[in-house]
Amino acid sequence: LTYLVNSPVFQVLFFGFGWLFFMRQLFKDYEVRQYVVQVVFSITFAFSCTMFELIIFEILGTLSTASRYFHWKLNLYVILLVLIFVVPFYIGYFVVSNIRLLQRQRLLFACVVWFTFMYFFWKLGDPFPILSPKHGILSIEQLISRVGVIGVTLMALLSGFGAVNCPYTYMSYFLRNVTDSDILALERRLQQTMDMIVSKKKRIAMTRRQMYQRGEDQSKQTGFWGIIKSVTSSPSASENLSLIQQEVDALEELSRQLFLETVDLQATKERIEYSKTFQGKYFNVLGYFFSIYCVWKIFMVKFWSQHISFILVGIIIVTSIRGLLITLTKVNSAIPPSCVSPQGMYFVSSVLLIRMSMPLEYRTIVTEVLGELQFNFYHRWFDVIFLVSALSSILFLYLAHKQAPEKHMTP
Amino acid sequence: MASLDRVKVLVLGDSGVGKSSLVHLLCHNQVLGNPSWTVGCSVDVRVHDYKEGTPEEKTYYIELWDVGGSVGSASSVKSTRAVFYNSVNGIILVHDLTNKKSSQNLHRWSLEALNKDSSPTGVIVSNGDYDREQFAENPIPLLLIGTKYDQIPENKRNDVLARTAFLSEDFNAEEINLDCTNPRYFAAGSSNAVKLSRFFDKVKYFIKLAISLQATKVR
Numbered sequence: 001l002t003y004l005v006n007s008p009v010f011q012v013l014f015f016g017f018g019w020l021f022f023m024r025q026l027f028k029d030y031e032v033r034q035y036v037v038q039v040v041f042s043i044t045f046a047f048s049c050t051m052f053e054l055i056i057f058e059i060l061g062t063l064s065t066a067s068r069y070f071h072w073k074l075n076l077y078v079i080l081l082v083l084i085f086v087v088p089f090y091i092g093y094f095v096v097s098n099i100r101l102l103q104r105q106r107l108l109f110a111c112v113v114w115f116t117f118m119y120f121f122w123k124l125g126d127p128f129p130i131l132s133p134k135h136g137i138l139s140i141e142q143l144i145s146r147v148g149v150i151g152v153t154l155m156a157l158l159s160g161f162g163a164v165n166c167p168y169t170y171m172s173y174f175l176r177n178v179t180d181s182d183i184l185a186l187e188r189r190l191q192q193t194m195d196m197i198v199s200k201k202k203r204i205a206m207t208r209r210q211m212y213q214r215g216e217d218q219s220k221q222t223g224f225w226g227i228i229k230s231v232t233s234s235p236s237a238s239e240n241l242s243l244i245q246q247e248v249d250a251l252e253e254l255s256r257q258l259f260l261e262t263v264d265l266q267a268t269k270e271r272i273e274y275s276k277t278f279q280g281k282y283f284n285v286l287g288y289f290f291s292i293y294c295v296w297k298i299f300m301v302k303f304w305s306q307h308i309s310f311i312l313v314g315i316i317i318v319t320s321i322r323g324l325l326i327t328l329t330k331v332n333s334a335i336p337p338s339c340v341s342p343q344g345m346y347f348v349s350s351v352l353l354i355r356m357s358m359p360l361e362y363r364t365i366v367t368e369v370l371g372e373l374q375f376n377f378y379h380r381w382f383d384v385i386f387l388v389s390a391l392s393s394i395l396f397l398y399l400a401h402k403q404a405p406e407k408h409m410t411p
Numbered sequence: 412m413a414s415l416d417r418v419k420v421l422v423l424g425d426s427g428v429g430k431s432s433l434v435h436l437l438c439h440n441q442v443l444g445n446p447s448w449t450v451g452c453s454v455d456v457r458v459h460d461y462k463e464g465t466p467e468e469k470t471y472y473i474e475l476w477d478v479g480g481s482v483g484s485a486s487s488v489k490s491t492r493a494v495f496y497n498s499v500n501g502i503i504l505v506h507d508l509t510n511k512k513s514s515q516n517l518h519r520w521s522l523e524a525l526n527k528d529s530s531p532t533g534v535i536v537s538n539g540d541y542d543r544e545q546f547a548e549n550p551i552p553l554l555l556i557g558t559k560y561d562q563i564p565e566n567k568r569n570d571v572l573a574r575t576a577f578l579s580e581d582f583n584a585e586e587i588n589l590d591c592t593n594p595r596y597f598a599a600g601s602s603n604a605v606k607l608s609r610f611f612d613k614v615k616y617f618i619k620l621a622i623s624l625q626a627t628k629v630r
Contacts, residue, residue: 187494194454194476194495198417201456202472205438209458209470252453259451259491266487 083147088117121146153385160389164397178269186265190258197251200244207241418614419498422477423520424505425513429558432592433505434477437607442592449479452495459611473611475503482519489523496524501552501614506578508557508571508588514578517555521582525551552617553584554610561590585610 092113124146275281422430431453435443438455457473478495480488502524506514557575579586585606589596597604
C-alpha cells in the first residue's frame, strides 16, 4: 500500500487536479492559448499539494522516514527549479515578445531578463540574517532562504489584510443601511445622465453635419470665396462644438461614477440580505470570534496558542489563497504567466510558516530537510509584516468606510 | 411609448472584443486611437440616412449603447447594467473571431438583454415601457459582428467562418466580419455597409410597427 501511495500515480492525480482547477475556475470565460502556462501552473499546484500532503504524513507518521525524506527532497528540488528557473524565464520571454522592438532576438533578451532577475534575487539575501556562513554558493539553503523571504513577506501582507478584511466583510455591524429607494434614486440619476449625454451628442452630430453641408469644413477653406466665408461666418459654431464636447466629457465621467456607486449599493444590499440568512448569521458569529483572535494575535499573546495558531494560520492561508484566486479571476486580460510565479513562492513559504506553527515534536524532519535556516528570523519577520499589514488595512478600511455614507446623501 | 425620435441599439459582447473600437468606427468613420476599458456604458450617435437618394429620405440619429463588462460579472453589476437595457430597439452582438469563448458567451449576453425589459427595481423610463407581449412573434433585430478578422491565420479562416455562419443562423441574424482598425470595411457601397444599412432599416421598421400597433390599441 505504501508503495502505491509513493508512486507517480499520486503525483499525476494532483497534476490532473491542478490542471482541471486551472481550466475551470480561473479561465471560465476566457480562452487561454498558451499550453505552457497551463502545464507550469499545474505542476506548481501539484507539487505544492504534495508538500502539504507530506506534512500531514509527517504528523500522522505514515510511510517510512526514509521514503518521506526522499520525497521531501524531490519535491523541493522540483519546485525550486520551476520557481527560479522556468517561471521567471518564461515571464521574461513573454514580456519581451510583446515588445515589438525586441521581437527578433527574443531568446537572447529573455535570457538577459532572467539574469537580471537572478541578480536581484541574490542581492535579496544580503540585508537579511538568514544564513550561517558555512553554506556554499549553490546550496539549496541559499535558494530556499530567498524564496522564503519573498513568500513570507507576501503571506504576512495577505494575512494581515485578510485578518482585518474578513471580519469587516462578514460582520453586519459594519454594513451601512441601504434601502431600495436609495438604489432607485441613483439608477434614475444614471438614466438621466445617459439621456443628457445622448442628446448632447446628437447636437454635436447635427452641428457637424450642418457644418459639412455648408462647406464650413476647415480643410475646404481654399480660394477667394473660402477666405470670405471664413471671415464672415461666425466662429461660434466650432467654439460651441468644443464647449458641448467638454460638457459631454464631464457627463461621461459622472455616468461612470454613478454606475460604480450603484454597483456598490447593490452589492451592499445583497450583503445585507445574505446576512439575514442562516449562512450569513453563522459567518457573522464566526466573524466576531475571528476578529477577537486577530486582535489577540496583533498583540502577540503567546499562551498555549501554538495549536490554535496552527489551525488558524491554516484557515487564513486557505482563505487568502481563495481570495487571491478570486482576485485573479477578476483581472481580465492579465498576462497568464504572472499568475503562476507568486503562487509558487506562496506555496513554498507556506511550508515554512506551517513549520512555525507546528508543535515542537514535528519540527525535526522539516528542519532536517530544509537545512539549518534561521527559522527564528522568519517568525519575527512574519510577525512584523503581519502587524504592519493589519494596521494599514485597518486604517485603509476605516477611511473607506468613513467616506462612503456621505456620498449617498443626495439632496 | 415607442417613437421614432429615439432609436436605441445595444452593443454587447465580452470584454476586449472591440466594441468601443467598433462603435467609434461606426459613428466617426475613424479608427479609435487609444481604446481603454469601458466602465459602465458609453453611448455614441451615428447619423443614418434612411432611404438615401429617394424622396422619402430622412436622417435618423441612432444611439449605440456600448455596455461594458463580462457575462460572469457579479450580480450587483448585472442588476446595475439592466438600467441600460430599457426600451431597446436593436442589438449588435460582437465577438472576437480569435476567441471561441467570446462567441459562446453571446447566447448569454442576448438572454441577459432580452430578459430585462425593465430593471428589477422598477425604474420607469421616460421614453416608454417596451411592451413585450405584443412582440412575442417579433423579436428585436440582431446583428452579429466578428472582430479581429485580420488576426486569424490563413489556414484557420475557413473553419472560423463556418463557425460564425452557424452562429448567425442560431441568432437568425446577419453577420459581418471585420477588423476595427481598418476603416475600409465599412466603405460606402461595400457589402458590409449594405448589411449594416439593412439592419438599421429593419430596426426602424420594427419601431414603426410598434407605433402603429400602439395606435390601433388606443382605438
